[in-house]
Amino acid sequence: xxxxxxxxxxxxxxxxxxxxxxxxxGIVLGFFGSKLPVVGTHAxxxxxxxxxxxxxxxxxxxxxxxEKEWRERVEALEVKVxxxxxQAKEAxxxxxxxxxxxxxxxxxxxxxxIEYINRLVEGKTVEIVKDxxxxxxxxxxxxQKELQDALKNCPVPRIIIExxxxxxxxx
Amino acid sequence: MKLYAFLLxxxxxxxSTTVPVVAKFPxxxxxxxxxxxxxxxxxxxxxxxxxxxxxxxENYTLYHECAIKVEEWNEWxxxxxxxxxxxx
Numbered sequence: 352x353x354x355x356x357x358x359x360x361x362x363x364x365x366x367x368x369x370x371x372x373x374x375x376x377g378i379v380l381g382f383f384g385s386k387l388p389v390v391g392t393h394a395x396x397x398x399x400x401x402x403x404x405x406x407x408x409x410x411x412x413x414x415x416x417x418e419k420e421w422r423e424r425v426e427a428l429e430v431k432v433x434x435x436x437x438q439a440k441e442a443x444x445x446x447x448x449x450x451x452x453x454x455x456x457x458x459x460x461x462x463x464x465i466e467y468i469n470r471l472v473e474g475k476t477v478e479i480v481k482d483x484x485x486x487x488x489x490x491x492x493x494x495q496k497e498l499q500d501a502l503k504n505c506p507v508p509r510i511i512i513e514x515x516x517x518x519x520x521x522x
Numbered sequence: 523m524k525l526y527a528f529l530l531x532x533x534x535x536x537x538s539t540t541v542p543v544v545a546k547f548p549x550x551x552x553x554x555x556x557x558x559x560x561x562x563x564x565x566x567x568x569x570x571x572x573x574x575x576x577x578x579x580e581n582y583t584l585y586h587e588c589a590i591k592v593e594e595w596n597e598w599x600x601x602x603x604x605x606x607x608x609x610x
Contacts, residue, residue: 428543428609435609439548442601446594447551453590461583465576472572498571507569515574518582519561 360422367415370408377401416422472502545609548602554595559587 381398384390390397470476476495479490561581566573 372597382576425543430610431544432545435605436548439602442598442605443551446598446601447553450551450553450590453594454587454588457583457586457590461579461586465578468572470523496544501571505571507571509569509573510525512564512569512574515577516563521560 360419363415363418368409368410370404371412374401374405374408378405468498471498545606546608550595550598554598556589556591558591559584561585 377397378401380387380390381394381401384397385394386516467479470479471494476491483491561584562577564574564577
């Protein structure tokens with residue numbers, strides 16, 4: 352039956368129906384057409400061959416209906432698979448875009464924090480303080496001085512760095 | 523005997539049905555399969571508190587990047603599994 356899968360459905364249906372109709376015509380001719388000049392003495396042969404063909408045609412018809420059902424199922428499944436592939440592709444693109452966007456935001460945030468401290472250290476605070484109120488500015492300047500004092504007077508102990516670096520290692 | 527064998531094979535061929543449609547589970551996006559990088563160490567000597575702050579912030583960034591990948595990987599798997607299981 353798997354051989355049938357190589358043939359188009361319409362062609363198969365035509366062949367099977369042709370065999371069935373031809374065999375029915377042959378059976379009728381075999382039984383009742385013995386007096387016809389074309390059939391004549393061949394009536395018996397036509398009758399038996401037609402009965403055999405009818406059996407084969409009936410077997411094919413049954414097999415074909417199963418094959419047709421499978422083909423319909425395969426077609427339906429193919430449509431589903433195509434839809435799923437499209438959905439999967441869309442989901443992949445969506446997730447990929449989201450990862451890129453989120454990563455960009457996280458990197459930007461880290462960069463801003465580092466730059467902020469660098470500006471404080473370098474004293475480039477004009478942009479930072481321009482929108483601050485006098486009170487906020489005073490508080491900010493205290494923090495900036497505290498940082499600059501710490502930089503001058505408080506070196507980071509080596510043990511802290513070593514422990515930090517050990518913690519950063521995966522092993 | 524040969525005729526019976528032939529008939530048996532011919533009849534059994536009716537039982538064979540090929541289903542050529544196979545749904546393939548999709549590959550994960552490349553950005554999700556990348557390995558998370560190792561955390562950074564403080565390399566300068568002497569180390570100022572600013573250098574330490576920089577390294578810590580960079581490591582937080584690396585953690586957040588990796589966390590995004592893990593979250594999105596889970597999301598990807600849940601979504602793709604749902605899509606894959608709908609083809610049945």
